[in-house]
Amino acid sequence: MSAIPKPTVLVASDLDRTLIYSTAALSLGMPDAQAPRLLCVEVHESKPLSYVTEKAAGELRALAAETVFVPTTTRTRKQYQRIRLPGDTPPKYAICANGGHLLVDGVSDPDWHAEVLRRVAESCAPLAEVRAYFTATTDLSWVRKHRVAEDLFAYLVVERERLPEEWLARFTEWAGERGWTVSLQGRKVYAVPKPLTKSAAVREVARRTGATLTLAAGDSLLDADLLLAADRAWRPGHGELADADWTAPHVEALAERGVAAGEEILRRFRAAAAAHTSPRLNGAPAALPDPA
Numbered sequence: 001m002s003a004i005p006k007p008t009v010l011v012a013s014d015l016d017r018t019l020i021y022s023t024a025a026l027s028l029g030m031p032d033a034q035a036p037r038l039l040c041v042e043v044h045e046s047k048p049l050s051y052v053t054e055k056a057a058g059e060l061r062a063l064a065a066e067t068v069f070v071p072t073t074t075r076t077r078k079q080y081q082r083i084r085l086p087g088d089t090p091p092k093y094a095i096c097a098n099g100g101h102l103l104v105d106g107v108s109d110p111d112w113h114a115e116v117l118r119r120v121a122e123s124c125a126p127l128a129e130v131r132a133y134f135t136a137t138t139d140l141s142w143v144r145k146h147r148v149a150e151d152l153f154a155y156l157v158v159e160r161e162r163l164p165e166e167w168l169a170r171f172t173e174w175a176g177e178r179g180w181t182v183s184l185q186g187r188k189v190y191a192v193p194k195p196l197t198k199s200a201a202v203r204e205v206a207r208r209t210g211a212t213l214t215l216a217a218g219d220s221l222l223d224a225d226l227l228l229a230a231d232r233a234w235r236p237g238h239g240e241l242a243d244a245d246w247t248a249p250h251v252e253a254l255a256e257r258g259v260a261a262g263e264e265i266l267r268r269f270r271a272a273a274a275a276h277t278s279p280r281l282n283g284a285p286a287a288l289p290d291p292a
Contacts, residue, residue: 009067009273010211012095012202012226014218015075015083017186017239019060020050021263025186027238029260036259042083048082053259057086059266064091072198074098074190074222076149077108093209098192098222099201101154106277112204119195124179130154130191133174136166142189153192161186183221183240185276190271192222199229214278217265227251234268236261 017025020041028035039057042050052060063069072095073080080096080103094103101114131154134146142162148154168189172182175191183190198218206214216223216230217241220263224246227233232250235241238257247253256264 007212007277008210009275010070010202010206010209010214011063011067011269012070012072012198012205012214012230013269014220014223014226015071015073015080015264016217018217018223018236018265019056020052020083021083021259021262024289025258026051027260029258036263038259041085041087044082045061051259053263056259056263056266059263061086061088063266063270064088064272066270066277067215068093068205068211070095070202070205072202072216072218072226073116074149074192074220075115076104077101081106087260095198095201095205097150098196099148099198100196102201102204112201115222116196116200120193122197124193126146127151127154129178130175130180133171134191137171148222152196155191157187158189160291162214163189181222185220185222185240190222198223202226202229205209213273215269215272217269223262232272234265236265 013019033186036053036055038051039054040048041236042048047281069091070093071080071085071091075096077096080094086089089131090106092105095101096103100116101108105118127148131146131148134154134156142159142164143156145157145160147157168182168184168198174184179194181192181194183192202214202216216226216232216233217235218226219236219241224241227235230250232252234252236257237253237255238261242253252268253263254261
C-alpha cells in the first residue's frame with residue numbers, strides 16, 4: 001500500500017507593512033523598556049531599513065522549513081534582493097513587481113513575464129500615458145519623486161499631509177477608465193495595470209508545487225486580489241484594507257498593528273499549516289478559485 005503524500009501548504013505573503021517594517025511603520029506603542037527586540041532584515045545605502053521582531057524571525061524560519069513560503073511584493077527585483085529574510089536558504093519562489101516577475105531560485109521566469117506583458121498590452125492604456133498624466137497634473141509642492149518600476153507600473157513619492165484628496169480621487173477615476181488600479185501606501189501613490197496581480201502569479205506557483213492549501217496576508221488595496229485567491233487569509237489592523245474596513249468570509253482582520261501584526265500573522269500561518277498537514281485531517285481543501 002503506497003503512502004499518502006503529505007499535503008503541500010503554500011504561504012504567499014506581502015512584505016512591507018505585513019511581515020517587515022520600516023522604523024516609521026513599527027508602531028511601538030509600549031514603554032521603551034517593554035519594546036520587543038528587533039532584527040534588521042534590510043539595509044539600504046549602508047543604513048538599516050526594515051525589521052521584524054526576534055520572535056517573528058523564529059516563526060518565519062520555522063514557516064520556511066514547513067511550507068512553500070513565497071514572498072509576494074510590489075517591490076522591484078532590485079528592491080526585493082536587498083531583503084535578507086530569516087531561514088536556512090532563500091525562498092525558491094518569489095513574486096516581485098506585483099506579479100510582473102516570478103522568480104525561481106532568484107531568476108525571473110521569462111515565459112511568465114512575457115505572458116504578463118501580453119495581458120497588460122491587450123487591456124490597458126500604455127505606461128507612457130500614465131506618466132504623462134503625472135507630469136501634467138502634479139505639483140512639486142507635494143510630489144518628491146516620480147518613479148517607474150520594471151517598466152511595468154509607476155508611482156509617486158509624496159508629502160502625504162500635502163497630497164490633495166481631490167487629485168487622488170480624479171486620478172483614481174481617470175486611471176480606472178484606462179485599465180489601471182490606484183493605491184495609496186504610506187508616502188507612495190501607485191498606478192498599476194489591472195492585469196498585473198499577485199494572485200495570478202500565486203496561482204502559477206500553486207500549480208507548479210501542487211499546493212493543496214494556500215494561505216496569504218497583506219495590508220493594501222494591491223493585496224486584495226491575493227487575499228481573495230487564497231483558501232485562508234489575514235490582514236493587519238493597519239493599512240488601506242483596514243482603513244476601508246475591507247474583509248471577506250475567509251479573511252481574518254487582526255487587531256494587531258505595526259510589527260506586532262507581522263508576528264501574529266506568522267503565528268497564524270504556522271497554526272493553519274500545521275492543522276492542514278496533520279494526519280488527523282480528513283477531507284480535501286478547497287482549490288484556488290479560477291481567475292475572473
